[in-house]
Amino acid sequence: MDSATTASTIKFTRAGFWRGMSRAWPLAIALGPFGLVVGIIIQSKGLTMVDCVLMNMFIYAGASEIVALANWTHPAPILAAILAAFVVNMRLALMGPVLNPWLAKITPVQRFFSLFVLVDPSWALAVTDMRKGGTDAAFYAGLSVPLWAGWVISSLVGYLAASRLNLPPDHPLFFAALASFIALLVPLWRGRSDALPWLVAGGVALSVARILPGSSWYIVAGALAGSITGAIAEHRK
Amino acid sequence: MSEHVSNLEAIAGMALATLACRFGGYWLFARITPTPFIRHMLSYLPGTIFMAFVTPALVRGGPQDWVGAACAIAAMMFIRNLGAAIGLGVAGAWAWHLLA
Structure with missing residues (x-):
């Protein structure tokens, strides 16, 4: 990893947990509209409230839920839903190892729950902290708890309010989730060496999204193409 | 009723697939020594x-x-x-x- 952390100094403190909690609230709020939308979709597909809560507690990956729900039928399309979850969430398999300097040094129980709630925004903030030399793995746990709870609650609110809310799909409130992902790119920028890999990632993602509409291979394809470009550039130095 | 069971089966399957992604990548990388290329x-x-x-x-x-x-x-x-x-x-x- 490119952080200055040495593995032996990794800790998991209460102070770190609270620092994470205090940094998580803007994200928990920003993801609210996204959760709301997922809840509304779940209701519109005729699923029960229990289904809604279980889905968001245990899958906890909104994009994959939306893709699977788009093609939901009764009885449920079990294999198609599993495939959607797998393809959309494959990026999580690439994200986990980046946190290894922290996760390798905490207890198995802490590690299990850290990976169980692995999602993009908290991961990005944790990586940013790690790159600045952060050594407190509890920071990531503190980020994750409010995000997970906020997600389960906002999707449930969406489910319950679905019949009364009537927001058009292009309502600016729904931009909040995308805005948070865009804003998180700023602290991830390390300098000019990021330019080419980022351009390749965006370009490849755009092309794959055009070639395979309705699937989510574009995320994995763009991320791998960009990262391989970066690694090749480093190799040539 | 069986319709509802199939919903739960689909949700459980999706949860397991997502879990496999969250844990699988980490598990794999913890067991290999990444080359400098992979680290980059x-x-x-x-x-x-x-x-x-x-x-x-x-x-x-x-x-x-x-x-x-x-x-x-x-x-x-x-x-x-x-x-x-x-x-x-x-x-x-x-x-x-x-x-x-």
């Missing part, structure tokens, strides 16, 4: 994953989202506060939505 790749992943996620959505979104994105990036660069960046991003998109 991993160091580029955070930015490239977000770029791959954001670019098609932005292109699809049109001017309303572009204005919002510019506001969010500017706010993040100058105020360095995630809450402010998200709020100003939505405000920018909303302003465009009302004006256009």
